[in-house]
Amino acid sequence: AKSLADTIKTAQPDEDVYIIFMTDGAPTTHAGDYTVNTTYREEWAYANDDARAIVTAGYKFYALFTWGSSNEVLSQRWIL
Numbered sequence: 001a002k003s004l005a006d007t008i009k010t011a012q013p014d015e016d017v018y019i020i021f022m023t024d025g026a027p028t029t030h031a032g033d034y035t036v037n038t039t040y041r042e043e044w045a046y047a048n049d050d051a052r053a054i055v056t057a058g059y060k061f062y063a064l065f066t067w068g069s070s071n072e073v074l075s076q077r078w079i080l
Contacts, residue, residue, distance in 0.1 A: 002050070005059045018060040021051075 005017045054061045 002054050002057060002059070005054065005057070009059075016060055018062070019054055021061070021063045022066050023063060024066055 001019045001021065005019055009015075009017050051061060051063070
């Protein structure tokens with residue numbers, strides 16, 4: 001998402017760039033390699049780093065929780 005946002009910002013430097021991320025709340029993949037860990041903590045760390053990079057770059061970032069009911073998932077917080 002950040003790479004695409006960078007490309008859009010370069011082409012349209014005066015426009016705001018919005019990233020809307022829809023999630024089921026279960027962070028089970030990262031970096032395109034589709035590995036799954038037994039706990040969510042490590043996966044959240046990867047997602048947090050990516051989200052932080054988007055926000056730090058100045059893009060408007062929204063994450064929409066769309067499904068899921070696991071207490072572990074619902075107790076997680078993104079710290080940007």
